[in-house]
Amino acid sequence: MPHLHDMEELISSIEDNQVKDYMKEAMSCYMANAYRACIVLTYLALFDDIVKKLGELGKVNKKAKRIYDEAQNKIHEQDVYENYLIEQLASNSLIPKLDTSFLNILRQLRNKSAHPSGHSASAEEARFVFYESINRFLSKPILTTTQLVDDILARLDDKHFFPSMNIRKISDIVKKEILNIHHETFPYIVNKLLEKHLNSSSEVKKNAGFFLTGLAYLKDDKSSNCLRKYVIDSKCSDSKCSHLILRIISANGSLLLNLEPVTYDRLKSVISEKIENIGLTDNDSKFSHPSIVLSSILRSCGEDFIITHFKSQLTQLLRKNIFSLSFIAHMSNHPKIIKIYLREAVKKAGPLDFDKANHFSSNIFDIDNYLAESLSGSQAFLVIANISKAADNGAYEAKALRASNSSSIPELKEIIVKYIESNKAEAKSIYERVAGDDEGFDILISKFPSTQIDII
Numbered sequence: 001m002p003h004l005h006d007m008e009e010l011i012s013s014i015e016d017n018q019v020k021d022y023m024k025e026a027m028s029c030y031m032a033n034a035y036r037a038c039i040v041l042t043y044l045a046l047f048d049d050i051v052k053k054l055g056e057l058g059k060v061n062k063k064a065k066r067i068y069d070e071a072q073n074k075i076h077e078q079d080v081y082e083n084y085l086i087e088q089l090a091s092n093s094l095i096p097k098l099d100t101s102f103l104n105i106l107r108q109l110r111n112k113s114a115h116p117s118g119h120s121a122s123a124e125e126a127r128f129v130f131y132e133s134i135n136r137f138l139s140k141p142i143l144t145t146t147q148l149v150d151d152i153l154a155r156l157d158d159k160h161f162f163p164s165m166n167i168r169k170i171s172d173i174v175k176k177e178i179l180n181i182h183h184e185t186f187p188y189i190v191n192k193l194l195e196k197h198l199n200s201s202s203e204v205k206k207n208a209g210f211f212l213t214g215l216a217y218l219k220d221d222k223s224s225n226c227l228r229k230y231v232i233d234s235k236c237s238d239s240k241c242s243h244l245i246l247r248i249i250s251a252n253g254s255l256l257l258n259l260e261p262v263t264y265d266r267l268k269s270v271i272s273e274k275i276e277n278i279g280l281t282d283n284d285s286k287f288s289h290p291s292i293v294l295s296s297i298l299r300s301c302g303e304d305f306i307i308t309h310f311k312s313q314l315t316q317l318l319r320k321n322i323f324s325l326s327f328i329a330h331m332s333n334h335p336k337i338i339k340i341y342l343r344e345a346v347k348k349a350g351p352l353d354f355d356k357a358n359h360f361s362s363n364i365f366d367i368d369n370y371l372a373e374s375l376s377g378s379q380a381f382l383v384i385a386n387i388s389k390a391a392d393n394g395a396y397e398a399k400a401l402r403a404s405n406s407s408s409i410p411e412l413k414e415i416i417v418k419y420i421e422s423n424k425a426e427a428k429s430i431y432e433r434v435a436g437d438d439e440g441f442d443i444l445i446s447k448f449p450s451t452q453i454d455i456i
Helices: 004-012 017-031 035-057 062-076 082-091 097-114 123-138 147-154 167-177 183-199 202-218 221-235 239-251 261-277 290-301 303-320 335-349 354-374 377-392 396-403 410-422 424-435 441-445
Strands: none
Touching (some): 004 123, 017 035, 017 123, 035 062, 035 082, 035 097, 035 123, 082 097, 167 202, 183 239, 221 239, 221 261, 261 290, 261 303, 303 335, 354 396, 354 410, 377 410, 377 424, 377 441, 410 424
């Protein structure tokens, strides 16, 4: 005999409260050894549930609506409807063959249990009926079928299927569309959407891609497993899928956890190629932009993961665009990532390349607040020491920044002032390491006057 806890756990998987009540009563009958009653109550609950779900499916499926309407007519006329229901569900492929077989077995057991037949229902029969009814039907939102998925796929050419490009709104629409789809159907919908994305007209292709991206953003374990298996693992070697895969990773970086080594190698190639082809003026808030991709991986998987698998790609990105807001905005509290960023930043800020130094000094104000959130006092001073050295070498934007007493970067300036107040000797050592001597140190720190007020 199963434990009460096991049966209660099964009942908890049922969403419909009325059906739950039926099955709680059926469980009580089972525990009281009233096995015939258990079978009959389960039978009633199951067919009542099927009719309800058929009505929901009928809102989007003509076959389901026709069957539902006829079943309702039979119910209202107090006519037997169960045989009709089983035959129609099976002949219209609304339930799998195995489920059809179970319904026929259940119908026979119910007839034997509900009428004088000489049959004595056993505990095994009642247990079989109870468990299979819940597992196959009662715990599922709407019948195990691809009909709802096919309806979604048929509407992908609708111009306004996704009226917004905002990922949150896209994921809200996806959540609504799959509300009544059982998780067993996820492999089917993911593969069909991928097929549509690869082999359809522009509108269908776009909507299928948005749907997969929105599905990733929901971060549901079961759909995530399908995306990981059928899209990332299976298609990352296909350049036609690169753009889609990058968007899916941006939507849910945790999809990259626990992949095969060869998959990581292929993804490195995909990301590197994307970085190579982006321009400095490209919008880094787009979901396929490598800044968003790497930021998502960092937030979902952590800095150790990104350093282990994508350190070269991160370095490549920072060398391409040290001012990528979409990544910098998320690097605070990740000291290892900040260290990598700082190494590339001082190369840009320092004296070795005149054009790079000017570009850095003229644009650092854009990331002032993000750097202030991420850098320590000594790290911030290291950046400003390199800018000062570039100014000494004639970089005009660096000279202008220094002459303005760093007025365009007020948050970094505040950190540097506090650092110099408490760590002047350490600051001097950093300056000597950058400049080669301490000759200009006093001039530099004079640009960062103390905010302390002496009390006499």
